[in-house]
Amino acid sequence: MSNDEIFAAAYREHYWAVSRYVARRLDGRTGEAEEVVAEVFTVAWRRRADLPAAALPWLYGVARNCLANAVRGHGRRRRLVDRLGNDDTAHGRHITTGPEADTPGGWVHEALARLSPADQEVLRLTAWEELGVDEVAVALGCGSRAAAMRLHRARRRLRAEIDRLRPGSPTAEHSCMTAPKEHGHG
Amino acid sequence: MADELELLRSADPVPPDGPHFGDGPLDDNAERRLEQLLRGQRNGLPARPHDRRGLLSGRRDPEGRRPGHVRDLLLPGPRRLRLAWGLVATAVVAALTLTLVLSGPSTPPAVAAPRPLVVETGSTPVPLHRMAELASAVAGTDDAPRLRKGTHVQSWSLGMSDDKPPITLPEERIVRWRADDSHTEVVVATDPRHPGRPVLSDEGGEPHLVDDGHLLLNQTYPPSWSDAPPKSPPPRDPARLRAYLMEAQHTDTPLTTPELLDAMATLLDNWTLGARENAALTRLLAGAEGLRPVGRVTDRLGRHGQAYVNDSRGVRCMLIMDPATGAVLGLESTLTEPEPAYGVEEGDVMSYSAWMR
Numbered sequence: 309m310s311n312d313e314i315f316a317a318a319y320r321e322h323y324w325a326v327s328r329y330v331a332r333r334l335d336g337r338t339g340e341a342e343e344v345v346a347e348v349f350t351v352a353w354r355r356r357a358d359l360p361a362a363a364l365p366w367l368y369g370v371a372r373n374c375l376a377n378a379v380r381g382h383g384r385r386r387r388l389v390d391r392l393g394n395d396d397t398a399h400g401r402h403i404t405t406g407p408e409a410d411t412p413g414g415w416v417h418e419a420l421a422r423l424s425p426a427d428q429e430v431l432r433l434t435a436w437e438e439l440g441v442d443e444v445a446v447a448l449g450c451g452s453r454a455a456a457m458r459l460h461r462a463r464r465r466l467r468a469e470i471d472r473l474r475p476g477s478p479t480a481e482h483s484c485m486t487a488p489k490e491h492g493h494g
Numbered sequence: 495m496a497d498e499l500e501l502l503r504s505a506d507p508v509p510p511d512g513p514h515f516g517d518g519p520l521d522d523n524a525e526r527r528l529e530q531l532l533r534g535q536r537n538g539l540p541a542r543p544h545d546r547r548g549l550l551s552g553r554r555d556p557e558g559r560r561p562g563h564v565r566d567l568l569l570p571g572p573r574r575l576r577l578a579w580g581l582v583a584t585a586v587v588a589a590l591t592l593t594l595v596l597s598g599p600s601t602p603p604a605v606a607a608p609r610p611l612v613v614e615t616g617s618t619p620v621p622l623h624r625m626a627e628l629a630s631a632v633a634g635t636d637d638a639p640r641l642r643k644g645t646h647v648q649s650w651s652l653g654m655s656d657d658k659p660p661i662t663l664p665e666e667r668i669v670r671w672r673a674d675d676s677h678t679e680v681v682v683a684t685d686p687r688h689p690g691r692p693v694l695s696d697e698g699g700e701p702h703l704v705d706d707g708h709l710l711l712n713q714t715y716p717p718s719w720s721d722a723p724p725k726s727p728p729p730r731d732p733a734r735l736r737a738y739l740m741e742a743q744h745t746d747t748p749l750t751t752p753e754l755l756d757a758m759a760t761l762l763d764n765w766t767l768g769a770r771e772n773a774a775l776t777r778l779l780a781g782a783e784g785l786r787p788v789g790r791v792t793d794r795l796g797r798h799g800q801a802y803v804n805d806s807r808g809v810r811c812m813l814i815m816d817p818a819t820g821a822v823l824g825l826e827s828t829l830t831e832p833e834p835a836y837g838v839e840e841g842d843v844m845s846y847s848a849w850m851r
Contacts, residue, residue, distance in 0.1 A: 312532060319528050320520060327515040331508045341515075346527055353531045376722070376744060416505040424753070425744045435502035453651050457844070467498045 315356040318363040319349055325437070326367050332436055333375055348374045365439055365446035372429070372447065419469035427462035434459055608650060608664075608843050610828045611791045611812060613801055619787030620800045620817065622780040629769070629776040629820030638769035639821075639851065641727065643671035645763050648795065651845030652838065665710065669764075675717035681710040724760050730770040732777040739778075751782040752806045755813060759825055762849045772821045779822075785813065795848050799823045805830060809844065824848040 309317070326348055331341040348371045352359065360366050420428055433439045433447055445455035508515055520528065632638055650664040664683065671677040720726060723742035729735045739757035740749060749757060758775065761767075767775065779785060784804050791801045791814060799814035808831040814824040826846040832839050 316528060316532060319524075319531075323520055323524050324515050324517045325510075328508045328510065331515055332506070342523065349527065349531065373722070416501050417507075420502065420505075424747075429744070431499070431502055435499050436506045436508075438503075457651065463498055466502065470498055470501065 311356045311359070314359060315353060318352075318359060318367070322364050322367055323349075325364060326371055329368055329371050329437060330375065332432065344371070344374055360446070362443070362446070365443035368433065368437060368439070368447040369449055415473050416470065419466055419473050422469045423462065423465050426458065427465055430455065430458045430462045431466055608794065608846065610841060610843050611793060611801070611814070611826055611846075613789040613791055615789075617790035619789045621787055622776070622782075622785060622802060622815075625800065625815050625817075625820040626773070626776045626780040627820075628817075629773040632819050632821075633769040633773040635769070639767075639772075641768035641771055642766040642851075643727075643764075644669040644677060645766060646850040647763060647847050648850070649845070649847040650843075652842070675719055676715060677718075678712075678714040680712045683710055724764040728761055728765055728767070728771050728774075730774050732774045732781075735771070735774045736778055750806075751784050751804045752809070752811060754778065754782050755804065755811050755825060758813075758822065759847055762822060762847070766849075766851055767821070769819070769821075772819070775822065776815070776820050779813065788812075790817075793824050793848055794846065795850070797823055797848075808833075814848075822849065 323345070327341055327345050330344045330348070334341050334344070348367065351374060352367055352370050355370070358366075420431065423431070430444060430448065433444045437447075439447060441456045441459060442452045444459065445452040448455060448458070450458075510516060646666075646668045648664070648666045665681055666683075667679070667681045669677060669679045723738045726738075729738055736749075739754065739761065740746065742760050743749060743753060743757045745753070758779070761775070765771070779802075782804075784806070785802045786804075788801045788803050791799055791812075793799055793814055798817065800817050802813045802815065804811045804813075808829060810828045810830050812826040812828070813822065814826070815821065816823050824847055827844040829838055829840055829842050829844055838844075
């Protein structure tokens with residue numbers, strides 16, 4: 309297959325997964341997610357010669373950069389970043405926590421929102437995009453060792469935040485992880 | 495038991511089986527955009543040449559070849575290499591697993607794990623602001639080192655995967671960029687403390703057994719360009735460098751000291767600083783809270799340095815500075831609490847980097 313055919317196949321296969329990735333990091337507003345996804349695939353098209361056989365983590369990496377950089381210098385970045393940090397999705401306010409709410413819903417989002425953006429991203433990639441460590445490394449553009457360490461540390465911090473928000477939650481048995489929020493270094 | 499990842503998974507705001515963006519055939523808009531991309535190519539029109547807004551702008555090929563040709567030339571070698579080392583890796587993982595099973599969890603599983611650097615007793619700690627003054631003085635000299643894109647670093651870190659045993663992964667990496675924005679990366683697995691002894695690496699995403707000094711990667715990449723930190727040139731002004739490092743860390747909040755050290759490592763993994771950039775960096779480090787001078791150390795490359803440590807969340811970071819120039823020589827992270835789940839003890843080294851020019 310030519311590069312163009314490989315790209316077209318990857319586009320068809322992963323278009324909706326990339327859309328979900330983007331929508332999760334915006335606030336699910338279809339129009340804007342679609343615009344960013346179009347940019348992602350435009351950039352991916354230009355770089356189609358680099359497209360690896362396992363294309364999806366690589367496309368997430370492109371999407372991540374597009375979300376962070378595609379709107380640079382146009383006054384929209386600020387608004388995007390604000391939304392990424394403060395929108396209802398990030399705080400889980402769009403999720404109903406009714407009386408049946410044994411499901412984590414809002415407070416898990418709240419715990420996530422208390423972490424650094426880098427921690428949030430490695431956790432989202434693992435939990436929502438369901439990537440393995442090696443794939444996370446591709447998406448983040450780092451080595452798999454670094455990705456494993458980042459995930460390890462981010463999980464600890466998330467666990468600590470969950471424990472703090474919900475002392476009786478199922479993860480509370482990991483009581484050694486209740487140190488205050490701070491960012492270690494590897 | 496619901497662990498934190500399961501809890502997070504169940505709070506996915508856009509699940510694959512939700513009302514939006516579920517898997518299936520492309521909609522009309524998506525089909526049209528794909529068609530536009532493909533048609534643009536057939537007409538010989540780049541989609542958006544030299545669009546400087548994006549991080550990942552298109553590569554340039556002065557000979558007008560399609561980039562795919564470059565890729566075709568580059569890939570077969572590494573692919574073969576990966577296959578060969580993949581076979582070796584399988585044997586290594588099996589042997590390592592067997593060793594761990596037979597020796598039990600109390601045996602330190604890390605192979606050739608480095609000992610933490612030791613501060614020389616009786617040595618006099620030098621405050622960081624003195625280093626900043628020194629770096630500024632060096633920056634004012636005529637023959638001061640200049641900024642170079644790329645890095646030369648020896649690094650090691652403990653493998654910390656949930657489902658693999660901890661392993662050591664020492665390597666030396668050189669990345670150098672050329673005037674045409676192409677760059678070459680050479681990575682060698684090495685452990686200078688044990689010349690000739692086999693070591694492990696995870697190059698290619700899987701652990702590999704490699705001989706000391708084994709070449710893992712020697713690849714030249716075509717021109718590429720980005721205006722985003724840490725790929726963009728670092729500023730020489732401390733305030734602007736601070737903003738640059740925040741952006742490199744994808745954060746809008748002021749960096750904590752561990753985050754600053756993390757960002758510094760990212761910077762030095764991309765750039766070999768000139769004296770002026772280094773003076774700005776040293777100023778930032780001198781202003782960081784909780785980074786205290788502890789005395790003199792000799793790093794893994796045999797260089798003398800002044801050490802500064804920060805303790806946070808079970809990890810001790812040791813920054814090593816060149817006492818002659820105020821330049822950063824290295825960074826080491828050690829555990830200050832045991833991590834039984836990973837078979838590592840208090841005092842074990844988690845990672846180190848030693849940067850060279």
